[in-house]
Amino acid sequence: MATNKPEILQKAQAWLTDIFDADTKTEINRLINDDPGELEESFYKNAEFGTGGMRGVMGVGTNRINKYTLGKNTQGLSDYLKKSFPGEQVKVAIAYDCRHNSDTLAKVVADVFSANDIKVYLFSDLRPTPELSFAVKELECHCGIVLTASHNPPEYNGYKVYWQDGGQLVPPQDKEVIETINNLDYTEVKFEANESLIEKIDQKVDDSFAKASVENGSFDTSATAKSDLKVVFTSLHGTSITMVPEVLEMAGFNNVHIVEEQRKPDGNFPTVKSPNPEEPEALKMALEKAEEINADIVIGTDPDCDRLGVAVRNLDGKMVLLNGNQTMLVMTWFLLEEWKKQDKIKGSEFVASTIVSTPMMKNLTESYGVEYKEVLTGFKWIAKLIKDHPEMNFIGGGEESFGYMVGDFVRDKDAVTATLLACEIAAKMKAEGKSFYQKLLELYTEHGLFREELISLVKKGMKGEQEIKQMLVDLRENPWEEIDGEKVVLVEDYHTSTARNVLERNESVIDIPKSNVLIYYTENGTKIAARPSGTEPKIKFYISVNSQLDDIQNYDAENQKLSDKIARIKDELKLG
Secondary structure: OOOOOHHHHHHHHHHHOOOOOHHHHHHHHHHHHHOHHHHHHHHOOOOOEEOOEEEEEEOOOOOOEOHHHHHHHHHHHHHHHHHHOOOOOOEEEEEEOOOOOHHHHHHHHHHHHHHOOOEEEEEOOOOOHHHHHHHHHHOOOOEEEEEOOOOOOOOEEEEEEEEOOOOEOOOOHHHHHHHHHHOOOHHHOOOOOOHHHEEEEOHHHHHHHHHHHHHHHOOOOOHHHHHHOOEEEEOOOOHHHHOHHHHHHHOOOOOEEEOHHHOOOOOOOOOOOOOOOOOHHHHHHHHHHHHHHOOOEEEEEOOOOOEEEEEEEOOOOOEEEOOHHHHHHHHHHHHHHHHHHOOOOOOOEEEEEEOOOOOHHHHHHHOOOOEEEEEOOOHHHHHHHHHHOOOOEEEEEEEOOOEEEEOOOOOOOOHHHHHHHHHHHHHHHHHOOOOHHHHHHHHHHHHOEEEEEEEEEEOOHHHHHHHHHHHHHHHHHOOOOEEOOEEEEEEEEOOOOEEEEOOOOEEEEOOOOOOOOEEEEEOOOOEEEEEEOOOOOEEEEEEEEEEOOOOHHHHHHHHHHHHHHHHHHHHHOOOO
């Protein structure tokens, strides 16, 4: 059955010309004849760059990840690089993860760069994403690419672009690159490699990255304390297995137990429904191993090793998974405390997080006399802060989605160094007769008890994309006036860059780049943010509620009240 949309058919038939290979043409003919729905999904738009680069389902078509869409991206990027750095030998670094086709797609990207007379440093095997960020600066490259879809399902892959500072592409370069790509035709892509310009890299960069991770993630913890900490680690079939165990060993953590069933990199992620450490089920095997050996801490990383999930024992000795906000708070407290002890806080330091992360980060940071900066979702914005403020020292920062960055030697979330940092904190706390978890509760007594919850509504394909757009239109046209009996007092619309004070009936300008995000605040400090995901077919709602905690022994009861409050809000706003 043929598609009844001539514009889709026309776009598909353009892929039946001689510039596309036989397998591609065979698959497109099959879709035209047998699967018009999939044909439409594959061609109704061009795959787009989002929060974390370009991600999508692998397959044929303009809205899929394949050698042609990535080849066109790379050709556009090559043209932009040569225009931006005239007279220079442009250099790029390329890494890839464990996903299906990542290695072959990485070679396609390397081929196109080299065909454009660009020097390519290509990792000889899969590597963590933060190592690519590091390699860009280490090798003095103009640009970096990593082939990854982070924690997305197995059918996905992606393409992340980094700039000279090791941070991801941000304005104005991103729009200029995208415009260059969109103005290209597939016939202009140069696929014929100049192999003399492609150099394989591995051990030398590995050693430098591991050394820098140990230097940035170590804080004079005693050898005894390190040996006494029993760690369970899982790579969830991803790239972290190539670096995290080595870094922990170099740093002196020799009591590390790896979940062997999940050690081997595998793009099918056979032992988990989703390789996402944000989801408790992903760490099920690691938690079982922790109980078996009576471990102190469990750490799991996502496939490209930029996010980490942490589980620790609570006051009753039960292993509990922390959320990204909680891990970030303890890590930030620890870094601030260490900087304070070393008399390094001089008034020109900052910590950064995102507009959808816990408001408690601001309270904590400012209590140390350190500036707190807030940016849009995505670590590219935190990296941009470092580049934009060379007069300031970046201590660390994170976001609620289980990412953290220690110092500025890597300009992206970095689960290698963050894993080491988590172990340092846990070891120090245990040596002092305390715990990671106990410290979190103490912070709640000092800065307020905050509880957050993320609701992700999956809306796949073209139909889902329209539903997400309409939900945000509805929220703007019919704004919430009251949430759980609390009056809404402030509405921030990052799409229009306006903050509307409901009580005073005035507006102010939000000095952050535009983004399709709405945030509501109530009179009691409840905060609800709504945004479409930049990397997945989802709309996300971030709920934050708070109260006071007078004693850590009362945490469970007070936390339950906040949990009940979130349940009421979800029910009231129909976010279940």
